[in-house]
Amino acid sequence: QVRLVESGGGLVQPGGSLRLSCAASGSIFSSYTMAWYRQAPGKQRELVAAITSGGSTIYTDSVKGRFTISRDNAENTVFLQMNSLKPEDTAVYYCNNRGTNSWGRGTQVTVSE
Numbered sequence: 001q002v003r004l005v006e007s008g009g010g011l012v013q014p015g016g017s018l019r020l021s022c023a024a025s026g027s028i029f030s031s032y033t034m035a036w037y038r039q040a041p042g043k044q045r046e047l048v049a050a051i052t053s054g055g056s057t058i059y060t061d062s063v064k065g066r067f068t069i070s071r072d073n074a075e076n077t078v079f080l081q082m083n084s085l086k087p088e089d090t091a092v093y094y095c096n097n098r099g100t101n102s103w104g105r106g107t108q109v110t111v112s113e
Helices: none
Strands: 003-007 010-012 020-027 034-039 046-051 057-059 068-073 077-082 093-099 107-111
Touching: 003 010, 003 093, 020 034, 020 046, 034 057, 034 107, 046 068, 046 077, 046 107
Parallel strands: 010 107
Antiparallel strands: 003 020, 020 077, 034 046, 034 093, 046 057, 068 077, 093 107
């Protein structure tokens, strides 16, 4: 069974940075596309970024140029570096294994003065 555990969320001021991590276990991590989603209060969960096994990436338009997704296959971990954070980035961020459709429990990111 695939297990995903997110960490790195918190409270940050606008313009600040956070780095989220997602540790995976129970699967051949390197074979799967991994993704970060987020869900703000009252809104649907949305795809933020994804990275294939080969390292190709995609981003939703609102985070392009500010967020960077990366992965360390040796450590079975995927990262989301978030810079120039805005209040509208406030949400619970979830890690997803696109191959097995496994989800973590999420980590809260709050951007506020």
